[in-house]
Amino acid sequence: MTVTLVLVVLMMAAFAGWLFRQSFNVRPWVAASARGQLPAPIPPSVTAPRVGLGVLLAVVTSVFALTVSAYLMRREMGADWQSPPLPGLLWGNTLALALASLALQVAWQAARRGATRRLHQALAVGGGLTLAFLVGQLVVWRQLEAAGYYLSSNPANAFFYLLTALHAAHLLGGLVAWGRVLARLHGGAGALRQRAGVELCALYWHFLLLVWALVFGLMLSS
Amino acid sequence: MAIALIMLATGSVLFYFLSPWQLTPLASNWGAIDRTISISFWVTGVVFVAVTLFMVVALLRYRDRGQRRAHYEPENKRLELWLTAITTLGIAALLAPGLFVWGDFVRVPDDAHEVEVVGQQWHWSFRFPGEDGAFGAARNGLVDDANPYGLVADDPHGRDDILVETPRVLLPVDRPVKLILRSKDVLHNFKVAPFRAKMDAIPGQHTYFWFTPTRTGEFEAVCAELCGIAHFAMRARVEVVEPETFDDWLGEQPTFAELAGRQADPEAGAEQFATCVSCHGPRGGGRQENDAPRLAGLNSDYVARQLRNFRMGARGEREADRFGQQMRPFAISLEDQQVENLAAYIETLPVEPTPTTIIGDARRGKALYRSCANCHGAAGLGRTAFRAPRLAGMNDWYLVRQLQHFRAGIRGRHPRDAYGNQMVDMAQILVDDAAVRDVVAHINRLAEPAMAEGREPEE
Amino acid sequence: MGEREYDASSYAPPAEVEEMELPHPKGFFGKYVWSQDAKVIAVQYGLTATAIGLVALVLSLLMRLQLGFPNSLSLIDPGSYLQYVTMHGMIMVVYLLTAIFLGGFGNYLIPLMCGARDMVFPYLNMLSYWIYLASVLILVAGFFVAGGSTGAGWTLYPPQAISPGTPGVDTGIVLMLVSLAVFIVGFTMGGLNYVVTVLQARTRGMTLMRLPLTVWGIFMATVMALLAFPALFVAVLMMLMDRLIGTSFFMPEMLSMGESSDHRGGSPLLFQHLFWFFGHPEVYIVALPAFGIVSDLIATHARKNIFGYRMMVWAIIIIGALSFVVWAHHMYVSGMSPYFGFLFATTTLIIAVPTAIKVYNWVLTLWRGNIRLTLPMLFAIGFLFTFVNGGLSGLFLGNVTVDVPLSDTYFVVGHFHMVMAVAPILVIFGAIYHWYPKITGRMLDETLGKVHFWITFLGTYVIYYPMHFMGLEGVPRRYYAYGETTFISDSVQSLNAVITVAAFIVALAQLLFLFNLAWSYFRGREAGSNPWQATTLEWQTPHTPPRHGNFGKALPIVYRWPYDYSVPGVKQDFIPQNVPPEAVERESDTRRGGER
Known part of the structure; x- marks a missing residue:
C-alpha cells in the first residue's frame, strides 16, 4: 500500500495545503462592503470542464495506484510469483499510444488556431492509433494465452491482464468522448467551438500514456 | 431535554458500575490489557460526564426565553489552544500505556512453548512440535482424509509432531505459550475470552500470539471471525492443567508417524x-x-x-x-x-433401501435442510472433513430421535463429545417437532436416488 | 471594513455561471423523472435511499428477533441470519448513508448554499442518479436469486465470501460485487459534480471561508469518497475475477468444502487492506457531512455563530486527510504484521484530536447562545450526546491493546452503531426537519416530530449502550445463537430480549416519521421562505420551494459569512449572507459601521 499511501497523501497534502492557503489569513466573520471592489475573477484558464477533468484524473490515479500497490504487495509476498514474458509487440503498442497522444496534441493546437481540416486529420490519426494500440493489446493477450500464460495460472499473469484491461477500459472511455467530438465536427461544428472537448481528450490521452508508461515500466522491472 | 441528558448520563455511569456484564475473570498474564481498559474507561468516563454536564448547563441557562440575545464571539484562540492541548494530553495518556503493552504483546518470551492451532470450517484442531521442538512443514494442498494437517510426508520435523484432532487441548499452567495459527480454508479467529489475547487464522500464512495461562480450569474457545454459516457453532475447549497432567496427556496423543502407521x-x-x-x-x-x-x-x-x-x-x-x-x-x-x-x-x-416411517412436509424440510447441507452435503452423503456422517438412507425414525435428543441437549452436551455440541446448536434451528419431521422427510427423499445407483434422480 | 483581508482570498466565479443555460424541462416526466435539476435529483436520491433503508431496517428487526428470542422462528436459519447481517450492513453504510448524504443533501444544498443555479454538469448528475438506482436494483435482485443474497458480512472478506459454506456464494455475491461496482461508477459522476460545483460555481463573494460548514462537510466527504471508492472498486474487480474466472488475487491454496481448491497463492490480507483503505474513509464520508450539517443546525437554532469556524474547517480538512492513514486499525487482530499496530494506533488516536475539537466547538456554540429547542435542535443535541458516546468508545478500539479483547465483540457493534449509524441518522432526521419547509414549503408536524425524536433518541440508547457491556464480557458478534457458551452469563439473553423489544419500538417510531412526511406535505403549516430565520442562501430564494434555477433572475451576491447571528448592535438577530453591510438595520446610528 506504500505507493497508494504516498500518492494519496501527496494528493491530499497538496489539496489540503491549497485549502489552508485559501483560509489561513482570512477572518471569515468580517463582512465585505457593497461599495468595495468585487473580488477578482478566477483565472479564465480554470474552467469547470478542466477542473472536472482534473478531479476525474485524480480518481483514475487512485484506481491505478491502488492496483499497482496490490501488485507490489502481492509480488513481495510469495516465492510463487512468476512474471509472464512480455511480448515484443508491447513496445510497438507503446509507440502507437505515444503517437496517438502526440496527434491529439497537434489536434488541440489546431483547434486553438481554428484549423478545422488539420484538427480533423489529427483527431482521426489519434483515434486510429489508439484503436491500433487496443488491437495490439488484444493480440498480446492472445499471444500470452497461446503460450500458456493463463489468467488463473499465476497471480503475476492475473495482474498483467487486470492492469492492461483496466488501462484499455479507460482508453475506451476516452474514445467515447473522442467519438462525440468527431461526430460534432462532422455535424459542422467549428473547430473553435470544439476546442474544450479536444483539449480534454488530449490531456486525458497524455495522462493515460503516462499511466501506461508507468505500468509497462513496472512490469518490465519484475 | 436537559433532564433527559442528566438521566442518561447518570444512567450510563451507574450502568458501568452496576452492570452484571463485565470482563470475564482473567485467566492469563494479560492483566495489563485489563488495566488499559480501565484507564480508558476512567478517561473517557470523565470526558463523557464533563461534556454532558456542560451541555446540560448550557441548555438550562441559555434557552430562548424571549428577550435575551446570544453572546457574539466568533472564536477564542486561547481557549481553543488550551482545549487542544488538554485533549492531546488525554489522548497521549490513553495511547502510551497501550503501546507499551502492545510491545509486550508482539514480543514472545524465549521460554514459550509452541502450539499450532488449525482452523477449518467449522472446528479446531491442534498440533504440538513433538520431541524435536520443531513443526514439520505443512500445506493446505496436501490435506486429505488420511493427512488432515497437510503435513509434508518427507519432512523429518513432521514425523514426531503430535496431532490433536479433536477440538480439545490441554495447556500447562504458568508456562508461556505461543499459539501459531493457520487455517485450512477461510478466516477464523481463535478467541478464549478469559485469556484476552486473540488473533485471526489465515489460510496460506501463519499468525501468532502468546500468553501465559495463570489459572487452571476449563475454558471455551470460540471463533471470532465470520467463517460461514456454522461460525457460531465453531467451538473448542482449552483446559489449563498442572504440568504433570499436561505431560501425561500429551504423551497419550499420537504422533504423525504413529497415525500414518496405524x-x-x-x-x-x-x-x-x-x-x-x-x-x-x-x-x-x-x-x-x-x-x-x-x-x-x-x-x-x-x-x-x-x-x-x-x-x-x-x-x-x-x-x-x-x-x-x-x-x-x-x-x-x-x-x-x-x-x-x-x-x-x-x-x-x-x-x-430402508422403509419410510416418518411423514413430514418434505418441501418445507428442503428449505430447512439448506443449513444441514453445508456439512452433511446436499445429497446427505456426509463429509469426513466436516466430521459429518451420512444421513441419506439412514433410518428416519432414528434421525428424528437423535435430532430431538440434540435439540434437548440429551446428546452432544457432554464436554468430551467433540463435535456433538456443535450439532446441539445446529439442531436448535429446528424450532419444533414438525420441523424435525419435515427435515427428515426431505432426507428420506435424498435416499431414493442415492439408493438406486445408475438411475437418474427424479426432480 | 474588511476589504483588505478580503483580497487574501480574492475570488469570484466565472461569469459564465450566471449565463449558464439550464435545460428547462417539459411535462411531468421531464420535471420529476428525467430531471436534470439537482433539487429533483436530490429528492429522487433521498426517496430511493429511504426505501432501501427501510428494507435494511426490516432486516435488522429479523436479526433482532433471532437474537432476542432465539430459535423461535423457523424462517430464520443461520444462513439467512448472515444474509440479513450482510445486507443490513452494506445497505445502511453504502446505499443509504453515503447516498443520502452526498446524493441527497449534497445535491439539494450545494448549489443552493453556494449560490449556483444548478450543478455544473446537470446531465452527468441525472445519469449518476439512474446508475445509483440500477445499483440498488441489482442489489435487491440478490434477494430473489437461487441461494439468496450473500452472507459474507458487509466486509466481504475472502476467501469466505466466495467459498462454499457461505450463503449466496453462487449468485448473491456476484450481484453484490457488480452492484458495488455500478454504485461506484454512478457515485463518481455525482462526486465530480459536487466537487467542481463547489470549486467553480460559487456566486460572487462566496469565498471558501464563507461557505456554510454543511458545504464544507459534504465537499470534503466527496473528495475523500472520490479517492477512497477506487480501492473498493479495485477490490471488487479482483474478487469478481477470482470468483468468475478463477484467478487467485485473494484466494490462497486452501480447502473448499473439504476438497483442495484450484486457487494458488492469493492473499486474503490484500483484500482487507484494500477494503479498509476504502472502509475507513467511508466512516468519515458519512460522518463529515453529518458534522457539517449539525454545525449549521446548532448555529441556526442557538442563534449564535458557530464557535471557531476556522478551526472547524481545518478540523474537517485534517480529519479528511488523516483518515487515509488509519485504515489498518480495523485489522489489529487480522494477522498482519503486528508491528503495524504501533503506527496505526498512533495515527488513529491523533485523529481523535480534531474530532474532539469539533465536539468542543459545538458545545461552546451552545454556551451563551439563545437556544431554541426546535425539532432540528433536539436532533442536533441528540447527535452530540450519541456522538460523544460513540466517539469515546472509539478510543478503546483505536488503541491497539484495548482492541484485542474487544474486537469482533458486541462492543464493536455498539460502537459503530452509535457513531456511524445513530449519530448520522439523527443528523439526517434533524436535517429533514430543518430543510423540509424549504423543499416542500410546509412545516413538519411538531408533536409527531417530538414523539419521533424522543423514542428514537432514547430507544437507540437503550439498544446500543448495553451492547458495549456485552462486548466487554466477550460476546462475539455475527453469531446466530449463543447456545450454552460458558463465559456468557445467562442474563445476556434477557438483555437481548429487552434490546429486541426496544428495537421494535424504535422501528415503529420511524413509521410515525414517514406518516409525518406524507401528512405534512398536504396538511402541514405553510412555512414561508425563511421559517428558521437562517442566514444561508437557500433560505433567501425568491420562491419556496425554489424553482429551477434557484435564484430567479439574478444570483445573490455574498457579503458575509453564514454565521452572522445575534451580531451586537443589529436590530434583528440574524443577517442573511446576501445582505450588504449598508443595508443592515441597526439599533442606533451611533454605532455606524458595525465593527465587531
Whole structure:
C-alpha cells in the first residue's frame, strides 16, 4: 500500500495545503462592503470542464495506484510469483499510444488556431492509433494465452491482464468522448467551438500514456 | 431535554458500575490489557460526564426565553489552544500505556512453548512440535482424509509432531505459550475470552500470539471471525492443567508417524460385528423393533468416534437417552484396536433401501435442510472433513430421535463429545417437532436416488 | 471594513455561471423523472435511499428477533441470519448513508448554499442518479436469486465470501460485487459534480471561508469518497475475477468444502487492506457531512455563530486527510504484521484530536447562545450526546491493546452503531426537519416530530449502550445463537430480549416519521421562505420551494459569512449572507459601521 499511501497523501497534502492557503489569513466573520471592489475573477484558464477533468484524473490515479500497490504487495509476498514474458509487440503498442497522444496534441493546437481540416486529420490519426494500440493489446493477450500464460495460472499473469484491461477500459472511455467530438465536427461544428472537448481528450490521452508508461515500466522491472 | 441528558448520563455511569456484564475473570498474564481498559474507561468516563454536564448547563441557562440575545464571539484562540492541548494530553495518556503493552504483546518470551492451532470450517484442531521442538512443514494442498494437517510426508520435523484432532487441548499452567495459527480454508479467529489475547487464522500464512495461562480450569474457545454459516457453532475447549497432567496427556496423543502407521483390519472387525448383529441386523441395516439404527453407510471415522464416545461416557450417559444407555456396555467391552477394526468393517457394509416411517412436509424440510447441507452435503452423503456422517438412507425414525435428543441437549452436551455440541446448536434451528419431521422427510427423499445407483434422480 | 483581508482570498466565479443555460424541462416526466435539476435529483436520491433503508431496517428487526428470542422462528436459519447481517450492513453504510448524504443533501444544498443555479454538469448528475438506482436494483435482485443474497458480512472478506459454506456464494455475491461496482461508477459522476460545483460555481463573494460548514462537510466527504471508492472498486474487480474466472488475487491454496481448491497463492490480507483503505474513509464520508450539517443546525437554532469556524474547517480538512492513514486499525487482530499496530494506533488516536475539537466547538456554540429547542435542535443535541458516546468508545478500539479483547465483540457493534449509524441518522432526521419547509414549503408536524425524536433518541440508547457491556464480557458478534457458551452469563439473553423489544419500538417510531412526511406535505403549516430565520442562501430564494434555477433572475451576491447571528448592535438577530453591510438595520446610528 506504500505507493497508494504516498500518492494519496501527496494528493491530499497538496489539496489540503491549497485549502489552508485559501483560509489561513482570512477572518471569515468580517463582512465585505457593497461599495468595495468585487473580488477578482478566477483565472479564465480554470474552467469547470478542466477542473472536472482534473478531479476525474485524480480518481483514475487512485484506481491505478491502488492496483499497482496490490501488485507490489502481492509480488513481495510469495516465492510463487512468476512474471509472464512480455511480448515484443508491447513496445510497438507503446509507440502507437505515444503517437496517438502526440496527434491529439497537434489536434488541440489546431483547434486553438481554428484549423478545422488539420484538427480533423489529427483527431482521426489519434483515434486510429489508439484503436491500433487496443488491437495490439488484444493480440498480446492472445499471444500470452497461446503460450500458456493463463489468467488463473499465476497471480503475476492475473495482474498483467487486470492492469492492461483496466488501462484499455479507460482508453475506451476516452474514445467515447473522442467519438462525440468527431461526430460534432462532422455535424459542422467549428473547430473553435470544439476546442474544450479536444483539449480534454488530449490531456486525458497524455495522462493515460503516462499511466501506461508507468505500468509497462513496472512490469518490465519484475 | 436537559433532564433527559442528566438521566442518561447518570444512567450510563451507574450502568458501568452496576452492570452484571463485565470482563470475564482473567485467566492469563494479560492483566495489563485489563488495566488499559480501565484507564480508558476512567478517561473517557470523565470526558463523557464533563461534556454532558456542560451541555446540560448550557441548555438550562441559555434557552430562548424571549428577550435575551446570544453572546457574539466568533472564536477564542486561547481557549481553543488550551482545549487542544488538554485533549492531546488525554489522548497521549490513553495511547502510551497501550503501546507499551502492545510491545509486550508482539514480543514472545524465549521460554514459550509452541502450539499450532488449525482452523477449518467449522472446528479446531491442534498440533504440538513433538520431541524435536520443531513443526514439520505443512500445506493446505496436501490435506486429505488420511493427512488432515497437510503435513509434508518427507519432512523429518513432521514425523514426531503430535496431532490433536479433536477440538480439545490441554495447556500447562504458568508456562508461556505461543499459539501459531493457520487455517485450512477461510478466516477464523481463535478467541478464549478469559485469556484476552486473540488473533485471526489465515489460510496460506501463519499468525501468532502468546500468553501465559495463570489459572487452571476449563475454558471455551470460540471463533471470532465470520467463517460461514456454522461460525457460531465453531467451538473448542482449552483446559489449563498442572504440568504433570499436561505431560501425561500429551504423551497419550499420537504422533504423525504413529497415525500414518496405524491400520485398521476390517476382517478382524467382521468378527467383532457378530455381537452387533442381534440388534443392528445381519448386514447392519438397523431394526426398528430393537431401536437399533442402521450402521451400513456410516464411515469408519464416525463409527469409531461414536463408539469411543459411548465408551468414555460422552454419549448415552443420560437417562433420557434410554437406547444410548443400552449401547454403552457393548462399546465398553471393546478395546481400542477393536473399535478401529469394527468401524473399518462397518464402512464396507452395503447400503440397502430402508422403509419410510416418518411423514413430514418434505418441501418445507428442503428449505430447512439448506443449513444441514453445508456439512452433511446436499445429497446427505456426509463429509469426513466436516466430521459429518451420512444421513441419506439412514433410518428416519432414528434421525428424528437423535435430532430431538440434540435439540434437548440429551446428546452432544457432554464436554468430551467433540463435535456433538456443535450439532446441539445446529439442531436448535429446528424450532419444533414438525420441523424435525419435515427435515427428515426431505432426507428420506435424498435416499431414493442415492439408493438406486445408475438411475437418474427424479426432480 | 474588511476589504483588505478580503483580497487574501480574492475570488469570484466565472461569469459564465450566471449565463449558464439550464435545460428547462417539459411535462411531468421531464420535471420529476428525467430531471436534470439537482433539487429533483436530490429528492429522487433521498426517496430511493429511504426505501432501501427501510428494507435494511426490516432486516435488522429479523436479526433482532433471532437474537432476542432465539430459535423461535423457523424462517430464520443461520444462513439467512448472515444474509440479513450482510445486507443490513452494506445497505445502511453504502446505499443509504453515503447516498443520502452526498446524493441527497449534497445535491439539494450545494448549489443552493453556494449560490449556483444548478450543478455544473446537470446531465452527468441525472445519469449518476439512474446508475445509483440500477445499483440498488441489482442489489435487491440478490434477494430473489437461487441461494439468496450473500452472507459474507458487509466486509466481504475472502476467501469466505466466495467459498462454499457461505450463503449466496453462487449468485448473491456476484450481484453484490457488480452492484458495488455500478454504485461506484454512478457515485463518481455525482462526486465530480459536487466537487467542481463547489470549486467553480460559487456566486460572487462566496469565498471558501464563507461557505456554510454543511458545504464544507459534504465537499470534503466527496473528495475523500472520490479517492477512497477506487480501492473498493479495485477490490471488487479482483474478487469478481477470482470468483468468475478463477484467478487467485485473494484466494490462497486452501480447502473448499473439504476438497483442495484450484486457487494458488492469493492473499486474503490484500483484500482487507484494500477494503479498509476504502472502509475507513467511508466512516468519515458519512460522518463529515453529518458534522457539517449539525454545525449549521446548532448555529441556526442557538442563534449564535458557530464557535471557531476556522478551526472547524481545518478540523474537517485534517480529519479528511488523516483518515487515509488509519485504515489498518480495523485489522489489529487480522494477522498482519503486528508491528503495524504501533503506527496505526498512533495515527488513529491523533485523529481523535480534531474530532474532539469539533465536539468542543459545538458545545461552546451552545454556551451563551439563545437556544431554541426546535425539532432540528433536539436532533442536533441528540447527535452530540450519541456522538460523544460513540466517539469515546472509539478510543478503546483505536488503541491497539484495548482492541484485542474487544474486537469482533458486541462492543464493536455498539460502537459503530452509535457513531456511524445513530449519530448520522439523527443528523439526517434533524436535517429533514430543518430543510423540509424549504423543499416542500410546509412545516413538519411538531408533536409527531417530538414523539419521533424522543423514542428514537432514547430507544437507540437503550439498544446500543448495553451492547458495549456485552462486548466487554466477550460476546462475539455475527453469531446466530449463543447456545450454552460458558463465559456468557445467562442474563445476556434477557438483555437481548429487552434490546429486541426496544428495537421494535424504535422501528415503529420511524413509521410515525414517514406518516409525518406524507401528512405534512398536504396538511402541514405553510412555512414561508425563511421559517428558521437562517442566514444561508437557500433560505433567501425568491420562491419556496425554489424553482429551477434557484435564484430567479439574478444570483445573490455574498457579503458575509453564514454565521452572522445575534451580531451586537443589529436590530434583528440574524443577517442573511446576501445582505450588504449598508443595508443592515441597526439599533442606533451611533454605532455606524458595525465593527465587531
